[in-house]
Amino acid sequence: MSRHYVDMPLVSRLFTDPPNPTLDACLVDDAAHIVPGAQGSHVASIQIALSLLSDGEVFLVIDGVYGELTAEAVFDFKEARDILAPGQVTPDDIVGKRTLRSLDDEMAIFEEQAVATDEFISTTVLGAPHDHSTCPLSGFSGPGSGGRTNHFGVPVNPLPGRSINLGGEGETNYLGFEDFVPGPGIIGPPRPFTTTLSDHSVQNICMRDAPIMVNGSATAGRDEIRRIAASGCRFTFCGDVAQFRPELLSLGHVDMHFVMADPRWNLGAPKATSEALVITIP
Secondary structure, three states: OOOOOOOOOOOOHHHHOOOOHHHHHHOOOHHHOEOOOOEOHHHHHHHHHHHHOOOOOOOOOOOOEOOHHHHHHHHHHHHHOOOOOOOOOOOOOOEOHHHHHHHHHHHHHHHHOHHHHHHOEOOOOOOOOOOHHHOOEOOOOOOOHHHEOOOOOOEOOOOOOOEEEEOOOOOOHHHOOEEEEOOOOOOOOOOOEHHHOOOOOEEEEEEEOOOOOEOOEHHHHHHHHHHHEEEEEEEEEEEOHHHHHHHHHOOOEEEEEEEEEOOOOOOOOOOOEEEEEEEEEO
């Protein structure tokens, strides 16, 4: 049930863990409304909420800067929910009491349903249940338990069929993925090139913290993914969505968009986030 009383505190984990005095003030004080040009962790939390609640229509860069795209997303959110101040006939692009309350209400519901993300993306370094002691040791600074490779942001429950991890280093071995690289220049151990794969032969493709590049070209990298992807291939990308957004969105239909707290990089950044997309390639 939606909450309507101004004196009720924020409840979603996104807006309360850790507590954010700026958001708390916005909920009760007109003078503390959050406006374009604002910067800070409170804006980043609002950007995360707008992205997660957009049903895949909004892909904001989570930079904590209330710029033009964030303002447009706020306007669209308010317009869709008919959030108007007294005397208004069209919404504005300001986050005030009613807007923040609506964001908080919807995020609280979303978080209760967030276990559904485990159907597609691992939100922990341990991944889906398996014998983690058999996973390879990690060569990076953010390993999982016992120094083994971590599974944050990689697929779970892949489709039946051949599965490959582009740029992987064993983090999806337990799911039956094979590690490949789309071309030279990607750091890590030797792995076969995707040029050895037949056209339209792969049903699951994963990329995590790796660039969509072939010989320095993101377009060529995207085209290579298209070449090897079978019809209905599930492509999971967790990494620099902002840099590769045009290539990613042109691959197919975005089934899921996640903005997740990243447990790997908590040193000095407890609210670090990662973006992930799940795309069906036609």
